[in-house]
Amino acid sequence: MADQPPAITSGASSSLDPEIRQLREKLAEAYRLVALGQLVTGVVHEINNPIGSIVSNNEVSLRALSSLRQKLDAARLAGEAPPQKAIDLVDTLLSLAAVDKIACERISGIVRTLKTFSRVEERDLRLVRAGDLLRDAAKLVDCQYRRRIELQLFVAELPEIECYPQLLSQVLLNLLVNAGQAIEGEGRITVRAAQVIGSEPAAIEISIEDTGKGIAPELRPRIFEAGFTTKPIGVGTGLGLALSRKLIEESHGGRIWFTSEVGRGTTFYIRLPVRQTRPPAT
Secondary structure, X not given: OOOOOOOOOOOOOOOOOHHHHHHHHHHHHHHHXXXXXXXXXXXXXXXXXXXXXXXXXXHHHHHHHHHHHHHHHHHHHHOXXXXXXXXXXXXXXXXXXXXXXXXXXHHHHHHHHHHHHXXXXXXXXXXXXXXXXXXXXXXXXXXXXXXXXXXXXXXXXXXXXXXXXXXXXHHHHHHHHHHHHHOOOOEEEEEEXXXXXXXXXXXXXXEEEEOOOOOOHHHHHHOOOOOOOXXXXXXXXXXXXHHHHHHHHHHHOOEEEEEEEOOOEEEEEEEEEOOOOOOOOO
16 A cells, blocks of 8 residues: 555535535535446446347247247156256256356346435445445446456455445545546556555555556646536536545545656545544545
8 A cells, every 4th residue: 555645635615505516516416427437338338248148048948938838748748857958948948048147147236336326315424344435436347448458456354444335435436547547548547555554543545556648747746626627528527626625534534636647647645544533624
C-alpha cells in the first residue's frame, strides 16, 4: 500500500446555504446517472450474450423434449425399455440446463450490481464488505472495457467497514471509469485493497492504478476542482473527481490522493476508517 497520504484541505463547509447544498446534491445525482449511462452499452452487451445462450438452449430443449416424449410413448406402448436415444436426449437436456444456470447467474450478478449503483434511497451508514463493493464496481466497468483493458483485482481479507455503500460505490465506479478512459488502446487497470497495518484508528486502503498517459505536472493541482477535466468535450464532465473527494473526505472522514507519471499512468488512493467516529458534513 502507499505511504501515509498527504494532508488535503477541504474547501467545503458544513454550513452551506440550503440552496447551494440542494444544488450540490442535484449535481451529484446527475453525475451518478451520467456515470451509469456511460456503462449501459457494455452492460447490455454483457447481458445479451447469456440471454442469447438461454434462448438457443431453450429451442434445442423444446425439440429434444418433443422427440423424447415420442420415443418414450412408443417404448411404453411396445412394452420395451427406454431406447438409448431417449437416454441421450436426457443427457443433452441436463447439459443445456447446466449452461443455462451459469448464464442466469451472470445476468443476476450484473442486475444485482446495477441495483447497488442505482439505489438512491440508501443513505444510512451500514457495515459492508468493501471487497464486495470493489468487485461489483469492477464487474460493471469490465463490461465496458473488457475487449481492450485487462482488469486485475488483488483484494486482501478486509474487515467490514462502516460506510454509505451507495456513495462509496459511486466513488469506486468514478475512479474505475476514469482509469479506463485514461488508457488509449490496450492497457491494464490494477485494483488493490488491504487493511493499513498499524493505523490508528483502523483503516483500509484502496488503490486503482492505470497504464494510461498520466497527468501533466501543471494540471495536477486542479484535478479535484469541480468543472475541471482533461478529457475531450462530451467525454468528461469535470464532476467525477470533485464529487469523489467530497464523498470520501466529507461523508466518510477518509482521504483521497493520487500519484502520476506522464507516459506511464496514474494511481488513485483511497484511505477509509473502518468505523465512522463523527457525523458527516452536510
